[in-house]
Amino acid sequence: MTSTVQTTTIALVGNPNSGKSSLFNQLTGLRQKVGNFPGVTVDRKVGKMKLSNSQDVQVIDFPGTYSLYPNSEDERIVAAAFCDLDEAHRLDAIIYVADSTHLEKHLLLFTQLHDLGYPMLLALSMNDIAVREGIAVDQEKLSEELGVEIIAFDGRTALANAEIQSAIERLLEQPEHTQQKPFYSFSEAEKEVITAIKADVNTKNDYQALLLAHHQNWLPHLRETQRSSIQQATEKVDFQSLKWQIRETMQRYDGFNTIVRKVFQRVGEDRTFSDRIDQILTHRFWGVLIFFALMLLVFQAIFAWAGYPQDAVEEVFGWASTQLQDRLPDTWYTSLLTDGILPGLAGVLVFVPQIAILFLLIALLEEVGYMARAVFLFDRLMQHFGMNGRSVVALISGGACAIPAIMSTRTISDWKERLITIMVTPFISCSARIPVYVVLVAFVVPAGKVGFISWQALAFMGLYLLGIGTAFVAAWILKKVLKAESYSFLLLELPKYRTPRLRDVALTVWEKVKSFVTEAGRIILIVSMALWFLASYGPGDKMEIAEQNAVEQAAERNLSSEERDNLIAAQRIENSYAGIVGKAIEPVIRPLGFDWKIGIALVTSFAAREVFVGTMATIYSIGSEEDEYKIQEQMAKEKHADTGQPVYTMAVAWSLLIFYVLAMQCVSTLAVVKKETNSWKWPAIQFIGMTILAYLASLLTYQILS
């Protein structure tokens, strides 16, 4: 062990929907850090709080779980933490959060943790709802029966921090109780296993030894010698993990329900309010309709409302860039700053409004209790495609931007369902594809109307449908290809509706934005700088020669200074590394109908799809990328140098459109996928798979149409 003094660590544990996270937010506020539990992408929230005696305490917010017998990845985290034999990972005490309106269901895990011998504090949540529903809990008696101190709190009239703090201080002074009577009495066979395990493995107590026997196959931190002695111990008796679990759970329920009956009184009727709302919100017709109306609102919010702050970000950076260009000498570092770093930063910050708005709405829906209903409504439909009811939210949000959509999949607890959702979300046409669609659709589709719908609108819709269709086909294929490790359940509690706590919502938004900027932002910035290098530098003095040529040409043709600058930019990019890459990939993209100029745009728009339009503007020496009409005009004029045929035929434009629908042309999304899957493997597969698919589809389109 290292010499540093260990910080005191308190575990915050409770059932799903127990109000645990709210207490965590109250205790730690902004002093929390979200990371991953080792090896998995389950949020690990750790916060710090200072006690009144100025002792620093670390609080870990564990995923909500019903029992130490886990069924999902995040529930396993809890079981693993309490089966950890390493002293360095020791937890000093537990604050157990239980919903006071469902006390008869929320104490199972409490009795298990109690039997592990930890000092515990019982925090009863939803105190306000309990009062409203006419529920009375005799706290004094409960405290006496369970042998722990009890505090009661609710979301709005926050419990005074002083009161919690002094309770925590008393909690930390408690020794581990080894003498208290456990809730569960072992069977003879269980005693045998426990004795055998304890002979070889140094466990905390008897109950922990029993848990090791149940979880020996998957516990991550067991050494092989320990694993084999546990295995031998279980082989001596007729060890039946599931049967024993059921026996234990039933006995525990019997035990604590006897206590709960003594202290718990309900006068009013329960749930009638939530039941009435659910008659509509989970209705097979109205429920679905309302869901899509809500999603339309979410879509509108990300798509349209985020536009204002996004424009502001772009304007500020554009202004900063001009200012710097005017004030700094015209050298490489000014260019790096104004054409590499600033656009990179802008490229990161421009997503912040979308991420903030999406998570504001998602957190609100989650807090209110609606999300569980959405899962209930769409679970079956999405199951066909290997996804989860929650995937619907990600797919719809993907229509605005894949980045917040992929970040929102954290709420899907099944790894396979979550992975499939992450992999197919980028097929949904995001807002960054729109500028590309606008330019190209206007180019190939006549402006006429059929009835009152324009042909161009139909083409737009076709492109969106192609993306959606591909997403579902890809999901179906992934479902068949990926091996399921876990047995998938629904078994989801539908919590009561309640007013959202704004502090909890705000913290979620803050945390999502922060993690995007710091983690994905880094990768985006590096790639933007690399792309800047490719577009600004060329081998030897080729770019200087090209620039001189352009200056001479401009003088010969008597061009205005603006036209001259545009011509120089076009000639420079042709001779830059990006131009060389464009020319190098020309043989590969030629069968799709693309020339090297489109190749350059494909390379540069890897930073973000909308860069395509800007690059085309530069290549065709049009100063402003705003002028879509001019770009179209130039595209129509563009001819192949060797054959004299027009470059942009119907076939080429459609081929390019199909390519943009299907290709993974977004480094930011890849950065987020890397972050969310915790490996380079999945973004690599996604990039290669989507690019190959886009290539083949474009090839087919071009060959059929030309």
Place this chain on the structure above:
Amino acid sequence: MKLAPNEKGVLMEFTDDRIASKLITMGVFPGTTIELVRYAPFKGGCYVKVDNRAIAIRRDEAQCILLQA
């Protein structure tokens, strides 16, 4: 579990240990009264109520629940 919407029954036993262990953990065990409130659309899962608590379960999960006759 053969219930029509808004019908109640008393849970007798489970036919699948894995689902049994999960449901028991959530407080759904033999002897409790279970009410089927409604089905989800698209041939989806069941909205059930057990002791004032609403739980969503898939139809195949519900198949593992046997009720007292």
